[in-house]
Amino acid sequence: xxxxxxxxxxxxxxxxxxxxxxxxxxxxxxxxxxxxxxxxxxxxxxxxxxxxxxxxxxxxxxxxxxxxxxxxxxxxxxxxxxxxxxxxxxxxxxxxxxxxxxxxxxxxxxxxxxxxxxxxxxxxxxxxxxxxxxxxxxxxxxxxxxxxxxxxxxxxxxxxxxxxxxxxxxxxxxxxxxxxxxxxxxxxxxxxxxxxxxxxxxxxxxxxxxxxxxxxxxxxxxxxxxxxxxxxxxxxxxxxxxxxxxxxxxxxxxxxxxxxxxxxxxxxxxxxxxxxxxxxxxxxxxxxxxxxxxxxxxxxxxxxxxxxxxxxxxxxxxxxxxxxxxxxxxxxxxxxxxxxxxxxxxxxxxxxxxxxxxxxxxxxxxxxxxxxxxxxxxxxxxxxxxxxxxxxxxxxxxxxxxxxxxxxxxxxxxxxxxxxxxxxxxxxxxxxxxxxxxxxxxxxxxxxxxxxxxxxxxxxxxxxxxxxxxxxxxxxxxxx
Numbered sequence: 001x002x003x004x005x006x007x008x009x010x011x012x013x014x015x016x017x018x019x020x021x022x023x024x025x026x027x028x029x030x031x032x033x034x035x036x037x038x039x040x041x042x043x044x045x046x047x048x049x050x051x052x053x054x055x056x057x058x059x060x061x062x063x064x065x066x067x068x069x070x071x072x073x074x075x076x077x078x079x080x081x082x083x084x085x086x087x088x089x090x091x092x093x094x095x096x097x098x099x100x101x102x103x104x105x106x107x108x109x110x111x112x113x114x115x116x117x118x119x120x121x122x123x124x125x126x127x128x129x130x131x132x133x134x135x136x137x138x139x140x141x142x143x144x145x146x147x148x149x150x151x152x153x154x155x156x157x158x159x160x161x162x163x164x165x166x167x168x169x170x171x172x173x174x175x176x177x178x179x180x181x182x183x184x185x186x187x188x189x190x191x192x193x194x195x196x197x198x199x200x201x202x203x204x205x206x207x208x209x210x211x212x213x214x215x216x217x218x219x220x221x222x223x224x225x226x227x228x229x230x231x232x233x234x235x236x237x238x239x240x241x242x243x244x245x246x247x248x249x250x251x252x253x254x255x256x257x258x259x260x261x262x263x264x265x266x267x268x269x270x271x272x273x274x275x276x277x278x279x280x281x282x283x284x285x286x287x288x289x290x291x292x293x294x295x296x297x298x299x300x301x302x303x304x305x306x307x308x309x310x311x312x313x314x315x316x317x318x319x320x321x322x323x324x325x326x327x328x329x330x331x332x333x334x335x336x337x338x339x340x341x342x343x344x345x346x347x348x349x350x351x352x353x354x355x356x357x358x359x360x361x362x363x364x365x366x367x368x369x370x371x372x373x374x375x376x377x378x379x380x381x382x383x384x385x386x387x388x389x390x391x392x393x394x395x396x397x398x399x400x401x402x403x404x405x406x407x408x409x410x411x412x413x414x415x416x417x418x419x420x421x422x423x424x425x426x427x428x429x430x431x432x433x434x435x436x437x438x439x440x441x442x443x444x445x446x447x448x449x450x451x452x453x454x455x456x457x458x459x460x461x462x463x464x465x466x467x468x469x470x471x472x473x474x475x476x477x478x479x480x
Contacts, residue, residue, distance in 0.1 A: 001024060001150060002022045002023070002024055003022075003023055003024050003025060003026070003038075003148070003150060004022065004023050004026075004038060004091070005021075005022045006019060006020055006021045006022065006062070006077075006079070008094075009023075009038070009062075009064075009079050009091065010079065011094075012090050012091050012093075012094035012095075013064075013079065013081050013087045013090040013091060013094075014081070014090070015064075015079045015080055015081035015082075015087060016079070016080045016081075017062075017078070017079050017080075018074075018075060018076065018077060018078045018079075018080070019062070019075065019076070019077040019078070021061050021062045021077040022061065023036055023037060023038040023060075023061045023062055024036040024037075024061075025037040025038070025148065026038045026040060026088075026091070026144060026147045026148045027039055027040065027055075027060070028040045028042055028048070028140065028144060030051045030054050030055045030058060033055050033058045033059060033060055034059065035059035035061075036059065036060075036061050037055075037059070037060045037061065038060065038061065038062050038063065038064060038079070039051075039052060039055035039056070039060040039062070039063040039064070040063075040064045040084060040087075040088050040144070041063055041064060041065045041066075041069070041084055042084055042085060042088070042140060043084070043085075048084075049065060049066075049067070049069040049070075050069070050070075052065060052069040052071075052072055053069065053070075053071040053072050056072070056076060056077070061077060062077040062078060062079060063076075063077070063078050063079070064078075064079045064081065064084055064087050064088065064091075065078055065079070065080055065081075065084065066080065066081060066082060066083060066084050066087075067080065068080070085139070085140060085143075088140065088143045088144060088147060089143040089174065091143065091146075091147035092142065092143030092144070092145075092146030092147045092174060093143075093146070093174060095146050095147050095148075095149045095151075096146050096149070096174070096175065096176055098151055099149060099150075099151055099152075099153050099156070100154075101130070101149070101153040101154055101155060101156045102154065102155050102156070102178050102179075102299045102300060102301075103155075103156045103157075103158060103175060103176065103177040103178055103179070104119060104155075104156070104157055104158070104177055104178065104179040104180070104181065104295050104298075104299060105158045105159075105160055105172055105175045105177035105179070105180045105181070105206055105209065106119070106157065106158070106159050106160065106180075106181045106183065106295075107137075107159075107160045107161065107162070107168060107180075107181070107182055107183070107203050107206045108181070108182050108183025108184050108185070108203065108219075109183075109184055109185055109186035109187070109188040109189075109199060109203070109346065109348065110183060110184050110186055110188065110284065110346065110348050110349045110352075111183040111184060111284060111287070111288045111349075112135070112137060112159050112160075112161060112183060113135045113137075113159060113316055113319060114285065114288055114315055114316065114319055114320070115181065115183050115288040115291055115292060116131055116132070116157050116159045117131075117313060117315075117316055118288055118289060118292045118310065118313045119131070119157045119292050119295060119296075120157055121309060121310070121312050121313040122292060122296055122301070122305070122306040122309045122310060122313075123155040123157065123296070123299075123301060123306075124155075125305070125309050125312075126155070126301050126302060126305065126306075127154030127155050127301075128150070128152055128153055128154045128155070129153070129154065129155040129156070129157065130145075130148070130149045130150065130153040130155070130156045130157070131145070131156065131157035131158075131159075132144075132145040132148075132157075132158075132159060135159065135161075135316075135343075136159065137159040137160050137161035138161055138162075138163075138167075139167065139171070141159075141161075142158060142159075142160060142171045142174060142175060143174060145158055145159075146158070146174065146175065155299065155301070158175045158177065160172060160175065160206055162189065162202055162203075163189050163192060163383070164189075164192045165192065165193065165198065165201075165202055166202075167202070168202055168203065168205040168206050168208075169205040169206075169208045169209070171209075172205065172206045172207070172208050172209025172210075173208060173209040174209070175209055176209055176211055177206075177209055177210060177211070177214065178210070178211055178214050178215070178298070178299060179210075179214060179215045179217060179295050179298045179299055180206045180207050180209065180210050180214065180215070180216055180217065180237075181206075181217045181218070181291050181294075181295050182203050182204065182206065182217070182218040182219060182230060183219060183287070183288060183291055184219045184221075184222060184287070184348065185199055185200045185203055185219070185222045185223070185226045185230070186199075186222075186346060186347070186348035186349075187199075187346055187347055187348065187384060187385075187391070188346040188348075188383065188384075189383050190383060190384050190385035190387075191383045191384070191385045192383075193385075196223060196225070196226055197225050197226060197229060199226075200222070200225070200226035200227075200229040200230055201229050203230070204218075204229055204230045204232075204233035204234070205233070207233045207234055207236065207237055208233075210237050210238075212238065213238035213239075214237055214238050214239075215237060215238065215239045215240075215241055215295075215298035216233070216234035216237035216239070216240045216241070217240075217241045217242075217243065217291060217294045217295055217298065218230045218231075218234055218240075218241075218242055218243075219242070219243060219244055219287065219291070220242035220243060220244035220246070220247065220248040221244035221245055221246070221248075221287075239298070241294050241298065243287070243290040243291050243294050244287070244290075249269055249294070250266060250267070250268055250269070250290050250291075250293060250294045251266060251267040252264070252266050252286060252287060252290050253265040253266055253267060253273070255283050255286045257281045257282070257283065257355070257356065257359040258281060258359065259281060259337075259359070259360050259361050260279065260280060260281060260322060261277055261278060261279055261280065261281060262277065262278040262280065262281055262282055262283070262285055262286050263275070263277055264276055264277070264278070264286045264289065264290075266290055266293070268293060268297070268303060269297075270297070270303070271303065271304060274304075274307055276289070276307040276308065276310055276311070277310070277311050278310055278311065278313065279311050279312070279313070279314060280313075280314060280315055280320060280322060281322075281356045281359060281360070282315075282320060282352060282355075282356050283352060283355055284348075284349070284352035285315075285320070289310050292306065292310065293306055293307055293310075316343075317340065317343075318340055318341065318342050318343030318344075318461065318464075319341060319343050319344070320339065320340070320341045320353065320356065321339070321340045321341075322337060322338070322339050322340075323337070323338050323340070323473060324336070324337050324338075324473070324474040324475065325337075325338055325467065325468065325470070325471025325472060325473060325474065326471055326472045326473075326474045327446055327470065327471060329472045332474070333366055333446070334366060334367070334446040335363075335366075335446060335447075335471075335474050336367075336444055336445065336446055336447065336448040336449070336450060336471070337360065337362075337448070337449045337450065338450050338452070338464065338467055338468075338471075339353070339356060339357060339360070339449065339450065339451040339452070340452055340461075340464050341353045341451060341452065341453040342379070342452045342453060342454055342456075342460050342461040342463070342464050343456055343461070344455055344456055345379070345380075345381045345382075345453055345454050345455045345458075346381055346384065346455075347381065347384075347391050347394070347395075349453075350378075350381065350395060350398075350453060351398060351400070353451055353453045354376065354395075354398055354400035354401050354404075354451070354453075355400045356451070357374050357376060357400065357404065357449060357451040358374065358400035358401075358403045358404070360374060360449040361449070362374055362405075362447050362448055362449050363446075363447035364447060365447075366446045366447040367445035367446035367447045367448070368445050368446075369445050369447070371405075371447075372445075372446075372447030372448055372449070373404075373405035373406060373445070373447070373448045373449070374403065374404045374405050374448075374449050374451075375404065375405055375406045375407075375408070375427070375443070375444065375448055375449070375450045375451070376401070376404055376406070376407045376408070376450075376451045376453065377408045377410070377436065377443070377450060377451065377452045377453075377460065377463050378395075378407065378408070378409050378410065378414055378417070378453055378454055378460070379410045379411050379414060379433055379436075379452075379453070379454020379455065379458030379459070379460025379463075380392075380410070380411035380412065380413040380414050380454055380455055380457075380458040380460075381413065381454065381455055381458075382413075382455040382457045382458065383455070388413055389413065389416045390416075392413045392414055392416040392417045393416040393417055393419070393420050395417050396417055396420045396421055396422075401425070402425075404425060405425075406425060406426075406427040407421055407425050407426065407427055408427035408428045408429070408436065408443060409421075409427075409428075409429045409430075410429070410430050410431075410432065410433050410435070410436040410454070410458065410460055410463070411431070411432070411433070411454070411458050411460075412431065414429070414454075415429060427443070428443065432459070433454075433458060433459040433460045433461075433462045433463060434459070434462055436460070436462070436463050437462040437463045437465065437466040438466070440463055440466035440467055440470060441466075441470055444467065444470075450467065452464050452467075
């Protein structure tokens, strides 16, 4: 299906098209370019104009540029604009304007991408649904997601993030959602804000983009001062809807966690009491699911069907994905479970991940150690501001952490936790994630359940990579 013709893209951006081309996708990365894509030559660490010729050779049908790049013929299929990022934004706005899709925008200190993927899972079973393939939630990710939206989209899910004040409002206004969701407000990106109220103010700016009569959905369990801020912004919307565990429109009643599932009961405005299930464990996932049901109802989708379809959702890679790995493919029972949560971390998400590990069931009498173990491998939580060392040390008091067998710590910030861990919990500490990864082969055993958690910048995902090199994938449902 044609996404943009040269004339349409020219009209959207005010640029100058060379050639009568058409494209069926938009890409910013030559490594993932597909035949028929429009390559957008953004300037980041390097100027992507240097890769335009490579993109065209790889199958791109045209490129969005601010000049004819070196090594590219004068009659090459191009769209020339004054500013490439602005050109991408213009494409995004034009794509939003030409569709009749119902749009939901999602932000929050924790759970944005998981909630976005939950929304995709339930909405794509009720209509043609568009959402970003990854966590594209910043100043280029939002317009890229919009620019990729087909004309006949019925539901669109747009994730909006921030790292500094003033970033969310313009992106929300670009997305023009019918529904906007705040998953939660927590201590993340604190380096750029004076306090949690500042983060609440920035998150609440997502409601600035709501269309007239739109619905503002927010977590009613956030701290009182933050809730006042969010409520004041939500009051300007056509409708305000809360979700949470107390005095909320969508009320979470009970959550039961098991190794690979979450059983949830909740009360919804139109349906009353409902029971539904997720195919992965996590109290935080239960809250995200409640937000999804509130948004589904506000978008005009069927919330009953959405509740049933949530069982099909699985966490995105690095955000709580659970997998089973065999230490010896010839001996099928020599396995351990890996919970890969290495994409992001802050105190709130760390608590949620530790609870998932705490309710997991290791297997006894299969490894070198007779008792299967719950093991956490933790990397630094970044961007926590002046209190970062106290936040790391404070994890030692976490009730879920107390139930574990061992805690391995990686990074200079996690040294603060390592130093105050009880002796029976204290595993290894390394300065870097690569050093921890080099120890992987001797830190795990058959029967273990291993959580790997940390901020992306801590590179603790290297330990995940090391475990996957040691192990061989096995179905979690394999009973043999």
